[in-house]
Amino acid sequence: MLNRIEIRDFAIIDELTIDLHPGLSVLTGETGAGKSILLDALGLCLGDRADTSMVPEAAKRSEIHVIFDVSDTPRARAWLTEENLDEDNECLLRRVIQSNGRSQAWVNGRPVTRHQLEQLGRLLVGIHGQHAHQALMRPEIQRRTLDGFAGHANKLEPVSSLHARWQRVEAEIRSLSGGDGDHQDRIDLLRYQLEELDEEALTEEAFSQLEQEQRRLAGASEIIIACQRSLELLYEGETTAQTIIAAAERELDPHLGVDSALAETRDLLATGQVQLEEACQGLRQFADRLEMDPERLQVVEDQLSRLHDLARKHQVEPEGLAAHAEALRDELNRLESADSRLLELHAERDRILDDYRNAAAILSESRRTAAMQLGERVDDLLAQLGMTGAELTIVVDPDSEAPPTAHGTDRIRFDIRTNPDQRPAPLQKVASGGELSRIGLALEVATADTAELPALIFDEADTGIGGGVAEVVGRQLRALARHHQVLCITHLPQVAAQGMHQLQVEKRHREDGRTVTDVRPLSPEERTRELARMLGGLEMTEKTLNHAREMLERVD
Structure with a gap:
């Protein structure tokens, strides 16, 4: 409201x-x-x-x-x-x-x-x-x-429901047919794409490992130098962390009997000495294993470059190439096995269309019956409303060849003739305001x-x-x-x-x-005066006022 x-x-x-x-x-x-x-x-x-x-x-x-x-x-x-x-x-x-x-x-x-x-x-x-x-x-x-x-509504609902089922089947048919392109062309493209992806694509974990190897190889010389300098500072130089800790231990040893708390500190230094030796051994082993390998570095960088190029081509991230390949493989398998499914879908679509046409025909018949009844009722009302001879014709025009819609296949048009000697024509073309x-x-x-x-x-x-x-x-x-x-x-x-x-x-x-x-x-009195104005124009007489009151009193 x-x-x-x-x-x-x-x-x-x-x-x-x-x-x-x-x-x-x-x-x-x-x-x-x-x-x-x-x-x-x-x-x-x-x-x-x-x-x-x-x-x-x-x-x-x-x-x-x-x-x-x-x-x-x-x-x-x-x-x-x-x-x-x-x-x-x-x-x-x-x-x-x-x-x-x-x-x-x-x-x-x-x-x-x-x-x-x-x-x-x-x-x-x-x-x-x-x-x-x-x-x-x-x-x-x-x-x-x-x-x-x-x-x-009981005749509209089956039409709407069958239309929805027809849309779903049509969508699956289009999908299995490769969308808007040719079915076989899509299969050929997928095979080509999978061939190049299977040759190069890595899993996300493998790609991460390859990037890590590239960073290690690219920085090998700097890492080796850093290990060597660390060993010199800790163990092999003239003044090392090991010699400094050993000197501190020697300074404290004569005084350990004086206070037990000092002995605890001396033990921590000894433990640090052991851990320092283990750390130095680890550095030596790491440095010994690490070799500068320019040829391997070039191989890794070339592989990474190909992976990035392939990722740009397929519009995915490099680490997602393997997952993308699996998605394409699923689509290819679905398309290659689609022929039998397409046969089923086409048969299902034909059955739905038959049911739809039957339901639409029932709806059309109901509409034609209602159109006659509504037209007759409106004609009677139009005669009462001063349009004697006017006739409303509701045209229900089924189109059995039209694509399904949720409301049937009928074209519905309200035609009117306002005078008996006229031919009916669409409402908007004939009727005045x-x-x-x-x-x-x-x-x-x-x-x-x-x-x-x-x-x-x-x-x-x-x-x-x-x-x-x-x-x-x-x-x-x-x-x-x-x-x-x-x-x-x-x-x-x-x-x-x-x-x-x-x-x-x-x-x-x-x-x-x-x-x-x-x-x-x-207000009620103002209504009376307004009706009197409408009845009598500028001159408002007692007669027009009484007439206005009478009109209001006669209303049911």
């Missing part, structure tokens, strides 16, 4: 807050007061393209906030959850249009694209009338309207029990009608409001009287010369 609209600095609106309620709300006011501007502002929060001409000259930007309650709108809640934009049962849409042309949008405080805003808007509001947001024109809306009226609004009203009333959108807006659904037909339009809108929140912009008192809530749009001139629009809810 649409709870609130807040508008700041938009066209001739300075600052405006509109609180809306369940049921039927009507917006009335003089022509040119700015009723359509409200729809323009709402449309921006539903994903319409921004128009900088709507930003007043004195303002830097226009800002619109719209608050929805989505507790009873499962499709909108599911979309918000999927996009990580959910926030309990409230949904806040915000749109800002800068005077420099920049446009920004947010849902529940998180930035979104205009396309995301448009996707969400289609799940929240249906707008009928002379406005860019006419959902009824879209083929997918026409299809969903028919399916919702038919109530054949006022006619389209009444057709939308008839469809909404006919499908009220099954329609998904929580809020519906009718922009001057009463265009071109009057008298008793106008009262019928109002009654139908009120009946529709038992299932949806309905907002209607109207010039006719017969329609306005049916409203459960009435808002008046007024235009006034400020002292600085600027024209601005205000919207305010009307």
Whole structure:
């Protein structure tokens, strides 16, 4: 449900807050007061393209906030959850249009694209009338309207399920066939790649050992020198660590009997002497084993160079070449053994397609039956709404050769003829703005029990009608409001009287010369005066006031 609209600095609106309620709300006011501007502002929060001409000259930007309650709108809640934009049962849409042309949008405080805003808007509001947001024109809306009226979820589900199975089988067939390339070409390439990888690739451990060997060979001369210098300092030089420790031991020996603590220190020096001798022996052995081998070094470096080149070619790290080779080997084995699997998959795909076509045919038949019933119901309503002779034809055109889709193979189109002597044609090509609004009203009333959108807006659904037909339009809108929140912009008192809530749009001139629009809810007495104005024009008599009271009293 649409709870609130807040508008700041938009066209001739300075600052405006509109609180809306369940049921039927009507917006009335003089022509040119700015009723359509409200729809323009709402449309921006539903994903319409921004128009900088709507930003007043004195303002830097226009800002619109719209608050929805989505507790009873499962499709909108599911979309918000999927996009990580959910926030309990409230949904806040915000749109800002800068005077420099920049446009920004947010849902529940998180930035979104205009396309995301448009996707969400289609799940929240249906707008009928002379406005860019006419959902009824879209083929997918026409299809969903028919399916919702038919109530054949048990026929849609098998079609959707078989389509999903067909997609999975098709994906595996493409994968086993080598993707977009030729199956045999892929096998040949894999064999070539594995041949060069098997010749050179090392495991991660072997590559690490090779790098360690390279570092040892490359630094052999420096390591040998370091070992020799260490031995000189520790054991073999004129003044070594060993001779210094031995001298310290000799200095302490005569005094060991004086204090036992000194003997403990003397023992530590002796232990150090033993460890020093072991360390020197280790250095000698390491230095003796280490040889400078330029030829081996060259071999190792050449091998490392080839491995790095191979890694760049395959776009992996050198230590990952062996694992990459195994992955390619698995793919090659799968492709080489794919022929038998492909035969199974093609047979499975044929079976799924047969089942899919049968399920789609059952769905098509159900749609044709529902199309006739819905068309007849809408025709009756259109006659009541002043479009005598108008006829809605819902075309269900199956295409058995079309690729499977989740919703069947039918092309569904709403055709209309507005006069008996016309041939039916697509809705968007024939109906005028006022006619389209009444057709939308008839469809909404006919499908009220099954329609998904929580809020519906009718922009001057009463265009071109009057008298008793106008009262019928109002009654139908009120009946529709038992299932949806309905907002209607109207010039006719017969329609306005049916409203459960009435808002008046007024235009006034400020002292600085600027024209601005205000919207305010009307009290019962104010409603009477507004209806009287709509009935009698500028001259408001007691007769028109009594007539207005009578119209309000007659409402169920």
